[in-house]
Amino acid sequence: MWGPLLDLVMPRQCAACSLPGLVLCTGCRIDVRAQPVIAVDATVSAVSDPMGRGRAVVRGYKVGGHRSLAPVIAESLARAIRQSLHPQRGSTRVAIVAVPQRRRAHAARGFDSTAVIARQAARLLTLHGLECDVVQGVQYVRQPDDQRGLGVADRYLNVAGSMRLTGKASGRVCSEQFGMVVAVDDVVTTGATLAELRRSLVAGGALCVGAAAAFSTPRIAHPGSTSPG
Numbered sequence: 134m135w136g137p138l139l140d141l142v143m144p145r146q147c148a149a150c151s152l153p154g155l156v157l158c159t160g161c162r163i164d165v166r167a168q169p170v171i172a173v174d175a176t177v178s179a180v181s182d183p184m185g186r187g188r189a190v191v192r193g194y195k196v197g198g199h200r201s202l203a204p205v206i207a208e209s210l211a212r213a214i215r216q217s218l219h220p221q222r223g224s225t226r227v228a229i230v231a232v233p234q235r236r237r238a239h240a241a242r243g244f245d246s247t248a249v250i251a252r253q254a255a256r257l258l259t260l261h262g263l264e265c266d267v268v269q270g271v272q273y274v275r276q277p278d279d280q281r282g283l284g285v286a287d288r289y290l291n292v293a294g295s296m297r298l299t300g301k302a303s304g305r306v307c308s309e310q311f312g313m314v315v316a317v318d319d320v321v322t323t324g325a326t327l328a329e330l331r332r333s334l335v336a337g338g339a340l341c342v343g344a345a346a347a348f349s350t351p352r353i354a355h356p357g358s359t360s361p362g
């Protein structure tokens with residue numbers, strides 16, 4: 134509750150370029166909106182973020198507490214979700230499942246930042262004619278370590294087998310009312326977290342699972358590594 138209040142009373146600067154004034158300056162807002170949705174790999178769609186402005190907006194929202202940045206992230210996520218769609222089961226209704234928040238992050242922020250973005254993206258898509266629902270119900274069976282600072286292989290190992298679709302949520306995402314399930318996150322780096330979320334959904338019985346993130350971290354080729362970064 135303090136984020137929006139602080140935005141009103143504190144001197145502000147752009148979360149992406151530090152220009153004094155708005156929480157997100159007009160130039161950065163236009164730049165984020167102008168970036169295309171790309172296929173990060175065969176399964177994940179995300180808005181390209183070559184200058185890191187999108188990721189800076191996510192940081193400002195999650196770490197800086199600027200809740201007013203949520204709609205900018207949600208708009209990017211909605212674009213990425215739309216591109217990830219390939220409904221195969223008659224219904225065009227989409228179930229959106231967000232990466233669950235780690236206990237420590239929830240304690241630090243006091244709200245589920247990714248769930249908020251997912252709900253706002255779902256509302257935007259519904260306004261534009263795509264029927265969709267946010268389904269909650271993926272939980273951690275163990276708390277993975279923070280992914281930051283880990284290499285590609287370690288990121289996959291860190292989250293492998295960490296999530297589980299609850300029985301109640303499984304009944305929903307597997308129901309005939311949905312033509313597709315989309316796993317979502319705010320930022321995709323290596324794709325390890327979204328891959329684990331997809332795995333938990335498929336293991337729980339979901340068919341036709343895609344994945345989308347609001348922004349993608351550009352892949353960096355590491356010396357001696359042939360894996361994407």
Ligand SMILES: [Zn+2]
Pocket residue numbers: 147148149150151152157158159160161162
């Ligand atoms: Zn700016």
